Amino acid sequence: MTATSDETYKVYAIKYGHHDRLSSANFIGGDSHDTSMPLAYFVWAVVGPSRTFIVDTGFDAETGAGRGRSITKPVEEGLAKIGIDVATVEDVIVTHMHYDHAGNRNLFPKARYHVQDREMAFCTGRCMCHGTLNHSFDVEDVASMVRRVFDRRVQFHDGDSSITSGLSVHRVGGHTDGLQVVRVRTAQGWLVLASDASHLYANMEQKRPFPVVYNVGDMLEGYQRLYSLADDPAWVIPGHDPDVLKRFPAASRELDGWVVRLDGVQR
Numbered sequence: 563m564t565a566t567s568d569e570t571y572k573v574y575a576i577k578y579g580h581h582d583r584l585s586s587a588n589f590i591g592g593d594s595h596d597t598s599m600p601l602a603y604f605v606w607a608v609v610g611p612s613r614t615f616i617v618d619t620g621f622d623a624e625t626g627a628g629r630g631r632s633i634t635k636p637v638e639e640g641l642a643k644i645g646i647d648v649a650t651v652e653d654v655i656v657t658h659m660h661y662d663h664a665g666n667r668n669l670f671p672k673a674r675y676h677v678q679d680r681e682m683a684f685c686t687g688r689c690m691c692h693g694t695l696n697h698s699f700d701v702e703d704v705a706s707m708v709r710r711v712f713d714r715r716v717q718f719h720d721g722d723s724s725i726t727s728g729l730s731v732h733r734v735g736g737h738t739d740g741l742q743v744v745r746v747r748t749a750q751g752w753l754v755l756a757s758d759a760s761h762l763y764a765n766m767e768q769k770r771p772f773p774v775v776y777n778v779g780d781m782l783e784g785y786q787r788l789y790s791l792a793d794d795p796a797w798v799i800p801g802h803d804p805d806v807l808k809r810f811p812a813a814s815r816e817l818d819g820w821v822v823r824l825d826g827v828q829r
């Protein structure tokens with residue numbers, strides 16, 4: 563399936579944070595090599611001729627400090643470098659409600675937020691009574707999303723849902739009950755922002771799940787789903803792999819190691 567004359571998008575990955583860790587922390591059952599395997603933290607931007615969508619909102623320095631994660635560049639700085647003013651953003655897609663994807667609560671004052679029904683039910687329901695499951699959520703992020711519901715600033719999606727021509731969301735679950743991935747039409751074909759459906763290339767390539775998980779079966783099924791939604795396995799973009807910054811070209815020379823363009827030719 564190749565791109566048609568229908569609307570296509572530019573897609574950017576913008577790194578904002580970093581966490582050093584050993585590989586044993588990235589797989590259920592650990593890792594026999596136990597080498598350094600850090601996580602990068604990203605937000606993504608999907609830029610079309612008429613509309614721009616931000617995928618996830620990251621966390622701020624205060625939240626990062628509380629969890630031992632460092633900010634490399636604030637989210638708003640990275641977005642500004644590619645010409646996006648957070649004050650004017652109209653659409654934010656939240657892949658799931660974890661603190662590293664749904665923070666920076668006041669950064670997008672004009673935006674409508676796209677969330678799955680199941681994620682909202684999950685992060686406000688009985689599962690949050692369990693420390694193991696609520697650990698990766700920040701109650702203030704969740705409370706802010708509840709307020710947005712009442713302010714009519716949330717557009718809910720149920721499963722597979724088209725947002726506009728060439729852009730859709732798909733509930734994969736697994737990592738959280740309502741995790742959604744984003745499918746985007748680019749000039750090269752269909753690209754998939756996997757977010758935490760696969761933290762690292764190794765998780766989905768080797769079918770070895772990341773240990774923060776709600777339903778292992780759904781997570782394993784999700785790896786197949788990711789590949790089936792993309793036109794090429796290389797166009798499935800994991801949520802936290804620093805290698806994304808090496809596999810794709812910088813959006814400009816000064817943004818090397820910070821912002822990469824995902825819809826062009828790989829380097």
Ligand SMILES: [Zn+2]
Binds near residue numbers: 758
């Ligand atoms: Zn997550």
Ligand SMILES: [Zn+2]
Binds near residue numbers: 660662663802
């Ligand atoms: Zn994450």
